[in-house]
Amino acid sequence: MLQIIKQILLTGNKTEAPPQPNDAMRNGVQQINAQILNHVGRALAIRHVDAGSCNGCELEIHCLNNAYYNIEGLGINFVASPRHADMLLVTGPVSRHMEIALKRTYDATPDPKLVVAIGDCGCDGGIFGESYASCGKVANVIPVDVTVPGCPPTPTEILQGILTAVSSNK
Amino acid sequence: MKLDDFTSIFPKLPGAMPIWHGTVNAQDLYSLCEQVKQAGGKLVSLWGSDETEKGGHYALHVSLLSIDGMLVLTLTVDQTKPAFPDLSVLFPAANRMQRSVTDMLGLHPTEAGDQRKWLRHSTWPDNVHPLRKSFDMNTRFTPEEDNYSFVTVTGKGVHEIAVGPVHAGTIEPGHFRFSVVGERVLKLEERLGYKHKGIEKRFEYMTLQQGAKLAGRISGDTTVGYAWAYAQAVESATLTTPPPRALWLRALFLELERLLNHIGDLGYLGNDAALAFGFIQFWILKEDLLRMNGDLFGHRYLMDRIVPGGVTHNLDNSGLLRISEMLNHIKHETGILKDIYDEHAGVQDRFLTTGFVAPDLAAQLGLTGLAGRASGQAWDARAQFPCIPYDQLDVQMATHRNGDVAARVTMRFEEIFESVRLIRLMLEQLPAGELSAELGNANEGVLGIGWVEGWRGEIMVALHVGENNRIHRLHPHDPSWQNWPVLEHAIMDNIVPDFPLINKSFNLSYSGVDL
Numbered sequence: 160m161l162q163i164i165k166q167i168l169l170t171g172n173k174t175e176a177p178p179q180p181n182d183a184m185r186n187g188v189q190q191i192n193a194q195i196l197n198h199v200g201r202a203l204a205i206r207h208v209d210a211g212s213c214n215g216c217e218l219e220i221h222c223l224n225n226a227y228y229n230i231e232g233l234g235i236n237f238v239a240s241p242r243h244a245d246m247l248l249v250t251g252p253v254s255r256h257m258e259i260a261l262k263r264t265y266d267a268t269p270d271p272k273l274v275v276a277i278g279d280c281g282c283d284g285g286i287f288g289e290s291y292a293s294c295g296k297v298a299n300v301i302p303v304d305v306t307v308p309g310c311p312p313t314p315t316e317i318l319q320g321i322l323t324a325v326s327s328n329k
Numbered sequence: 330m331k332l333d334d335f336t337s338i339f340p341k342l343p344g345a346m347p348i349w350h351g352t353v354n355a356q357d358l359y360s361l362c363e364q365v366k367q368a369g370g371k372l373v374s375l376w377g378s379d380e381t382e383k384g385g386h387y388a389l390h391v392s393l394l395s396i397d398g399m400l401v402l403t404l405t406v407d408q409t410k411p412a413f414p415d416l417s418v419l420f421p422a423a424n425r426m427q428r429s430v431t432d433m434l435g436l437h438p439t440e441a442g443d444q445r446k447w448l449r450h451s452t453w454p455d456n457v458h459p460l461r462k463s464f465d466m467n468t469r470f471t472p473e474e475d476n477y478s479f480v481t482v483t484g485k486g487v488h489e490i491a492v493g494p495v496h497a498g499t500i501e502p503g504h505f506r507f508s509v510v511g512e513r514v515l516k517l518e519e520r521l522g523y524k525h526k527g528i529e530k531r532f533e534y535m536t537l538q539q540g541a542k543l544a545g546r547i548s549g550d551t552t553v554g555y556a557w558a559y560a561q562a563v564e565s566a567t568l569t570t571p572p573p574r575a576l577w578l579r580a581l582f583l584e585l586e587r588l589l590n591h592i593g594d595l596g597y598l599g600n601d602a603a604l605a606f607g608f609i610q611f612w613i614l615k616e617d618l619l620r621m622n623g624d625l626f627g628h629r630y631l632m633d634r635i636v637p638g639g640v641t642h643n644l645d646n647s648g649l650l651r652i653s654e655m656l657n658h659i660k661h662e663t664g665i666l667k668d669i670y671d672e673h674a675g676v677q678d679r680f681l682t683t684g685f686v687a688p689d690l691a692a693q694l695g696l697t698g699l700a701g702r703a704s705g706q707a708w709d710a711r712a713q714f715p716c717i718p719y720d721q722l723d724v725q726m727a728t729h730r731n732g733d734v735a736a737r738v739t740m741r742f743e744e745i746f747e748s749v750r751l752i753r754l755m756l757e758q759l760p761a762g763e764l765s766a767e768l769g770n771a772n773e774g775v776l777g778i779g780w781v782e783g784w785r786g787e788i789m790v791a792l793h794v795g796e797n798n799r800i801h802r803l804h805p806h807d808p809s810w811q812n813w814p815v816l817e818h819a820i821m822d823n824i825v826p827d828f829p830l831i832n833k834s835f836n837l838s839y840s841g842v843d844l
Contacts, residue, residue, distance in 0.1 A: 162665070162668065162669055162672075163606055163669060166606075166610065166665055166666075166669070167606070170609075170610065170613065173613055207498075207499045208495055208502075209499075209500070209501050209502050209524075210502070211502075211523070211524045211526050212501070212524075212549070212840065213546040213547065213548060213549040213840050214501055214548055214549040214550055214838065214839070214840050215546065215549025215550075215552070215630065215632070216549070217499050217500070217501065217549070218549060218550060218593075218630065219629075220499050221499055221593070221612075222612070222615075222616060222619070224608075224612070225609070225612035225613060225615070225616050226609050226612070226613050226616075227613070227616050237498070237499065239497035239498070240497070241495075251524070251526075252526055254523065254524050254525055254526045254843075255452040255472070255525075256450045256451075256452060256522060256523045256524070256525055256843075257494065257502055257523050257524070258472075259472075260494045260495050260502065260523070264495050286531075286542060286543055286546055287526045287527070287528070287531065287546075288531070289467070290466045290467060290526070290527040290530065290531065291452070291453060291459055291464075291466060291467065291468050291469065291470070291527060291530070292452065292459070292525050292526050292527035292530070293526040293527055310546075310632065311549070311630070313623075313629065
């Protein structure tokens with residue numbers, strides 16, 4: 160136990176300042192109302208859905224939980240069910256095998272809800288595109304509020320996308 | 330045909346790794362597989378190809394690992410009667426690979442016990458096979474009912490827990506069907522294929538150059554492993570030899586990828602055993618390493634840094650110094666954290682004896698890579714079949730026989746320390762020179778194989794060259810094909826709440842097998 164406390168003290172506080180919202184990331188008709196805006200500065204609950212990614216974007220989403228980005232410190236947390244979520248963070252081109260699961264997850268998320276599509280594949284289908292097996296971009300399957308390009312986008316860019324979505328009526 | 334004759338009768342493929350390829354009949358295919366099994370070897374991969382346009386037949390390809398190296402066998406399959414011998418009786422790991430060949434190409438294993446679909450869900454009908462040349466990639470179908478028949482466990486008090494495809498964390502999608510009594514798991518059945526996005530078909534619309542980018546996105550956490558294996562396959566087919574400096578930098582990238590994944594996994598394994606401290610500490614370390622990668626090579630995960638012919642980024646003296654300092658940091662921190670993990674009663678209580686896979690079961694089922702080495706399966710291509718630069722580094726393979734979560738954790742610690750040692754040697758001995766060589770032309774019909782020991786296990790890329798340096802057929806193989814079925818055994822008799830911990834201790838790829 161002493162060793163753990165010593166290591167915690169030696170590590171210190173690694174958390175950095177969060178990025179500013181970015182208007183360039185806004186697109187589409189955003190389904191935000193005052194109720195969601197109330198979440199800004201309080202807990203925002205996010206449900207991540209991997210709809211067919213290569214798993215690259217997930218690596219960077221995981222990093223949001225590390226001490227440098229400390230996303231929970233900003234009042235944002237990842238939840239285990241869409242029924243608890245204000246926002247869906249969707250990665251990947253949507254594989255046709257995940258199309259129904261993604262639609263059901265969207266339907267299970269209470270209104271009003273936000274959808275942020277993560278990565279080049281989520282934005283425009285990326286290298287996988289559309290085919291017999293892939294629906295392409297997330298917006299082909301469910302309405303999308305904000306897109307964050309990148310392969311994969313950095314944690315800062317993902318965080319910026321999330322903050323852009325929640326502050327969109329400002 | 331005798332196994333010993335194989336390497337003398339059939340030609341060795343050009344390139345970095347000891348790989349032999351030959352065309353055999355069905356009887357010899359089965360017999361050679363049997364001999365490899367008896368000699369303690371294993372199945373690596375099994376895939377099919379459509380040769381009807383030029384050859385008037387289909388083909389089945391099997392790659393096997395023996396102490397001499399890799400044997401790739403090709404069987405000509407009749408167009409009118411597309412059948413091949415069932416190899417799952419010899420290698421249980423062949424089961425899902427064979428079912429995928431049936432889904433994707435319409436070739437059937439003769440008298441196989443399990444003929445259910447695997448990669449196909451409801452998106453295309455059962456009489457349609459996307460990897461046939463007559464199939465257009467952009468064909469669309471109206472989805473039907475999936476109707477997959479899970480194995481049902483019956484008995485007093487047995488009930489099912491269905492999990493996924495959308496999981497409770499930031500994880501790839503897949504479906505797990507647990508049959509339990511109380512908390513105890515009697516059986517787990519996996520249903521994967523949710524991420525199937527037509528990777529193999531898409532490769533067939535690409536040139537050898539274009540394919541490199543897609544290869545780096547088969548499984549994002551192994552982008553270096555796949556990019557290197559793909560480059561090896563192209564270089565074998567085009568008779569290209571990359572310059573020494575490029576090969577050393579590739580190995581540096583591969584070991585950095587191993588460090589990233591092992592460090593990340595150790596953090597999550599602590600977290601899953603309720604030691605959030607472990608997650609915080611290891612993920613600070615991982616972020617430090619990612620930022621170093623981004624600064625030195627322009628990409629946090631080193632995507633697209635390995636290309637056919639060489640590498641895209643160089644390393645200067647200040648970069649060497651930066652990596653060297655990072656290695657000191659990683660070794661120091663990981664040493665402290667290993668002591669804490671080892672001496673933490675709560676963590677050890679969760680790790681020890683959990684998710685046990687005995688060495689004999691691991692051998693029977695073909696458990697491979699890191700998880701295999703934790704259950705006594707001593708295979709590591711870096712140590713046994715070392716290409717440049719591993720042939721000059723004397724790689725020390727870590728192995729254990731305990732086969733539980735604790736063993737897979739210890740494997741990761743030991744492989745981190747070994748990778749730190751290897752990278753130090755690479756920094757000291759990095760040869761000067763060019764970063765890439767110009768690619769030659771590849772003849773149509775040539776087979777190139779890439780084979781790399783990724784952090785999870787062996788990555789294989791099989792490239793069948795088409796006209797004008799285009800891809801006729803490409804099959805990437807992830808070690809997760811072998812290890813997913815073993816996870817079903819590892820969870821047996823454990824309690825449901827230990828599943829996330831056991832699953833994480835394997836950390837298998839969904840994208841890499843759903844393709």
